[in-house]
Amino acid sequence: MYRARFLQGAGYIMTVVVFTEKNKAASQIANILSGGKPDRKLVEGVPVYMFRRNGQEWQVMGLSGHIMGYDFPQELNNWRSVDPAILIDTRPIKTVTKKPFADAIISLAREADAIILACDFDREGENIGFEAKELASRVSRAPVKRARFSSLSDSEIIKAFDNPVEPDAAMAMSAEARQILDLKMGAAFTRYLTLAVRERARTKEILSIGPCQTPTCGFVYERDKAIKEFNPEDFWKIEALFHAKDMDFKGVHRAGNIKDKAKAAEIFDRIRAGKTGLVTKKSVTEIKTNAPYPLNTTEFLKRASKFLNISPESALEIAEQLYLNGFTSYPRTETNKYADDFDFKSKVIAFTSTEYRDHALAILSGGDIVVRNGIKDGHDHPPIHPIKAVAVKEVEKAVKTEGAGKIYDLIARHFLANLMPAALFEKTHLEITVEKELFDSSGSIMKNEGWMVVYPFETKNDKLLPDIKEQDEVKVKKLENIASKTTPPKHLTEAELLTLMDKHGIGTKATAPSHIETNKKRGYFETKGKTIVIQETGFILMDALSTSIPVVVKPEIRASIESLVQEVEDGSKDLEHAVAEGTELIKMMYSRLTESRDSIVSRLAGSINDGTATDDKKNYIGKCPDCGRVLRIISTEKGRFVGCTGYPQCRNSYPLPREGALSVLRSKNCKKGGAAVIKVGNKYCWAVGIGPCFACDLMKKCFPPEVVGPCPICDGEMCLVTTKDSRFLGCSNRCGRTQSLPQEGRLTVLERKCEVCGWKMIRIKEKDKEAIEKCVNRSCGKDQGKKRLST
DNA sequence: GCAAGGTC
Numbered sequence: 001m002y003r004a005r006f007l008q009g010a011g012y013i014m015t016v017v018v019f020t021e022k023n024k025a026a027s028q029i030a031n032i033l034s035g036g037k038p039d040r041k042l043v044e045g046v047p048v049y050m051f052r053r054n055g056q057e058w059q060v061m062g063l064s065g066h067i068m069g070y071d072f073p074q075e076l077n078n079w080r081s082v083d084p085a086i087l088i089d090t091r092p093i094k095t096v097t098k099k100p101f102a103d104a105i106i107s108l109a110r111e112a113d114a115i116i117l118a119c120d121f122d123r124e125g126e127n128i129g130f131e132a133k134e135l136a137s138r139v140s141r142a143p144v145k146r147a148r149f150s151s152l153s154d155s156e157i158i159k160a161f162d163n164p165v166e167p168d169a170a171m172a173m174s175a176e177a178r179q180i181l182d183l184k185m186g187a188a189f190t191r192y193l194t195l196a197v198r199e200r201a202r203t204k205e206i207l208s209i210g211p212c213q214t215p216t217c218g219f220v221y222e223r224d225k226a227i228k229e230f231n232p233e234d235f236w237k238i239e240a241l242f243h244a245k246d247m248d249f250k251g252v253h254r255a256g257n258i259k260d261k262a263k264a265a266e267i268f269d270r271i272r273a274g275k276t277g278l279v280t281k282k283s284v285t286e287i288k289t290n291a292p293y294p295l296n297t298t299e300f301l302k303r304a305s306k307f308l309n310i311s312p313e314s315a316l317e318i319a320e321q322l323y324l325n326g327f328t329s330y331p332r333t334e335t336n337k338y339a340d341d342f343d344f345k346s347k348v349i350a351f352t353s354t355e356y357r358d359h360a361l362a363i364l365s366g367g368d369i370v371v372r373n374g375i376k377d378g379h380d381h382p383p384i385h386p387i388k389a390v391a392v393k394e395v396e397k398a399v400k401t402e403g404a405g406k407i408y409d410l411i412a413r414h415f416l417a418n419l420m421p422a423a424l425f426e427k428t429h430l431e432i433t434v435e436k437e438l439f440d441s442s443g444s445i446m447k448n449e450g451w452m453v454v455y456p457f458e459t460k461n462d463k464l465l466p467d468i469k470e471q472d473e474v475k476v477k478k479l480e481n482i483a484s485k486t487t488p489p490k491h492l493t494e495a496e497l498l499t500l501m502d503k504h505g506i507g508t509k510a511t512a513p514s515h516i517e518t519n520k521k522r523g524y525f526e527t528k529g530k531t532i533v534i535q536e537t538g539f540i541l542m543d544a545l546s547t548s549i550p551v552v553v554k555p556e557i558r559a560s561i562e563s564l565v566q567e568v569e570d571g572s573k574d575l576e577h578a579v580a581e582g583t584e585l586i587k588m589m590y591s592r593l594t595e596s597r598d599s600i601v602s603r604l605a606g607s608i609n610d611g612t613a614t615d616d617k618k619n620y621i622g623k624c625p626d627c628g629r630v631l632r633i634i635s636t637e638k639g640r641f642v643g644c645t646g647y648p649q650c651r652n653s654y655p656l657p658r659e660g661a662l663s664v665l666r667s668k669n670c671k672k673g674g675a676a677v678i679k680v681g682n683k684y685c686w687a688v689g690i691g692p693c694f695a696c697d698l699m700k701k702c703f704p705p706e707v708v709g710p711c712p713i714c715d716g717e718m719c720l721v722t723t724k725d726s727r728f729l730g731c732s733n734r735c736g737r738t739q740s741l742p743q744e745g746r747l748t749v750l751e752r753k754c755e756v757c758g759w760k761m762i763r764i765k766e767k768d769k770e771a772i773e774k775c776v777n778r779s780c781g782k783d784q785g786k787k788r789l790s791t
Numbered sequence: 792g793c794a795a796g797g798t799c
Contacts (some may be wrong), residue, residue, distance in 0.1 A: 065797025186794030
């Protein structure tokens with residue numbers, strides 16, 4: 001500054017140095033501020049853009065995100081010799097991780113008369129700017145200012161650089177607090193757990209814990225636990241098939257899902273003779289469905305997974321490629337709301353020369369363009385939208401990454417959809433009375449496609465009802481009392497997981513996919529198509545942690561660090577106090593971890609080195625309730641029993657019957673808590689730890705005979721009897737009535753009943769043949785009941 | 792070798 005003022009009189013030209021978050025931003029900002037084409041040079045291999053502005057020499061350089069990072073001092077890097085607890089009390093050291101950038105900063109700073117930090121307008125951006133500021137301060141006393149802008153539009157950039165503000169130290173320090181606390185916790189917990197498990201199981205795997213990855217896994221665990229613990233309940237549903245005006249349509253009894261079998265039977269008895277129904281009420285309502293909000297990163301990743309089956313990780317990578325090639329806008333944004341002065345019209349016009357032509361023309365002919373805007377404004381970047389209007393083929397030619405065309409298509413269609421009117425549906429509800437009982441039928445017809453015309457990803461099937469009025473009569477074609485069971489919740493999809501993470505503030509717009517990847521890499525969960533399924537190690541770890549340190553498995557861990565970080569940003573707490581408080585918190589959790597070492601480790605060790613025992617399907621019984629390892633059938637010369645792989649530490653064992661071939665019935669769960677149910681020969685079943693099933697009062701509940709229909713000659717029921725080399729139907733009263741069954745193929749008794757005789761239907765699937773469904777009753781003459789299935 | 796956050 002001193003030098004500048006002194007030299008200015010002698011024709012000295014002030015040099016303004018600008019640091020942006022990345023090269024792309026540097027070049028764009030230089031373009032805007034220079035009003036033309038800036039010169040470009042390389043400093044230490046880093047591009048710098050130069051131009052004259054207001055009589056000053058400007059030099060704009062892009063950083064590469066963080067160019068510094070925290071780590072522990074060298075001497076703490078030996079996992080074996082350093083107690084992980086020490087890490088918690090050690091202040092990590094910040095060092096340069098990208099030297100060329102640091103060198104370039106220093107080189108530019110030497111010549112600078114003024115420095116402007118121009119990174120993204122968020123916490124990490126402020127912090128990245130401060131990394132440059134700190135390096136510059138080593139060689140320069142030039143004043144440092146901050147340009148704040150939330151998009152790279154000309155007007156906003158010029159405004160930001162004409163009115164620079166003071167850098168926000170509190171905001172920058174808040175990110176510092178996050179980095180330090182994340183590292184302390186992650187490193188200490190991960191090292192401790194990994195080393196503890198290695199004492200018991202031979203593995204090179206790392207078992208990591210972190211304030212984002214662990215709650216992410218926690219979401220998956222909670223869902224899969226609910227699935228595991230789910231108990232199906234019976235319910236009955238009374239359905240009618242109506243007919244009017246040449247059309248069949250369905251109705252459901254108003255009682256919906258009836259849990260009480262007797263009640264369902266009673267209702268069904270009242271109506272079963274009904275031949276006609278009366279339309280007692282009809283209502284028609286019009287429903288508007290708005291286009292979804294513009295795409296921010298989270299929403300984009302969710303839709304790419306849901307509609308295109310592209311994982312969040314690769315969707316973000318593809319979007320990055322599209323962005324770098326100028327097809328779409330910056331993919332990392334929280335904002336789902338366009339700026340007031342956003343120029344939609346010229347973009348839509350550009351689309352008139354692409355395959356989206358018809359949609360673009362429809363928008364242009366609809367008068368003023370109205371955008372369907374969201375409500376989130378992260379003051380960062382505009383929603384993800386197309387920059388260039390091109391054909392999908394051109395995108396695929398330029399960007400070779402698989403899925404690039406599909407992603408572009410989604411972004412383009414979403415953009416156009418945001419400019420189109422709402423879709424209109426007409427929903428019709430009919431109340432139909434049969435024998436004084438009420439049935440409901442509903443239908444839906446699309447009246448106006450609106451934005452959905454350009455958005456084929458959402459399904460919009462019409463459900464039609466005949467055009468009938470109140471007091472019209474309809475024919476009853478069929479009435480059914482359908483027995484069903486409640487179904488367990490479904491596994492989480494990636495889209496749902498992203499929603500949960502977003503809702504609980506786990507990770508940022510750019511990092512959510514990486515936390516999912518980390519968990520996969522660790523073997524905690526895996527993706528099967530769009531759904532996510534927990535794996536043994538992940539389940540046991542989450543299960544163990546949720547009893548000893550529940551906050552770690554829940555989003556609370558992130559929230560408590562976040563609230564400290566927020567206080568630093570607000571200025572209500574300084575960095576040192578926040579780090580001290582956070583450290584105390586981590587210490588408390590760490591001591592819970594060490595206290596429960598044995599229970600966590602013994603269970604985890606089982607999941608890791610007992611892989612072979614688990615894979616031994618023939619002898620695998622289940623988890624040992626004492627130590628969490630693996631129970632299996634052990635046969636010796638002296639006899640056989642169920643024992644634990646944890647032997648000799650764990651001496652848990654259970655007796656088995658001496659005689660008979662054993663086969664574990666995987667689908668049966670012993671209701672008295674037996675570890676598994678084993679079939680002994682063809683005679684009886686045996687619950688491990690409980691004893692023979694025939695001696696159990698719950699036998700009939702666990703092994704209900706498969707009833708297929710009434711016995712034709714007595715009041716008994718015909719049941720499926722399966723022996724080692726045959727299967728047939730026999731009367732439950734043992735009156736002597738039997739019936740043979742097809743002996744070949746896999747036989748399944750279906751819930752559905754034959755429409756003619758009321759016996760159950762069966763399904764036979766022979767190898768290399770199509771499955772056949774037919775009535776099980778040989779005396780039932782109905783051959784039409786036979787149906788070939790496509791499988 | 793450990794976390795999470797930037798960016799390529």
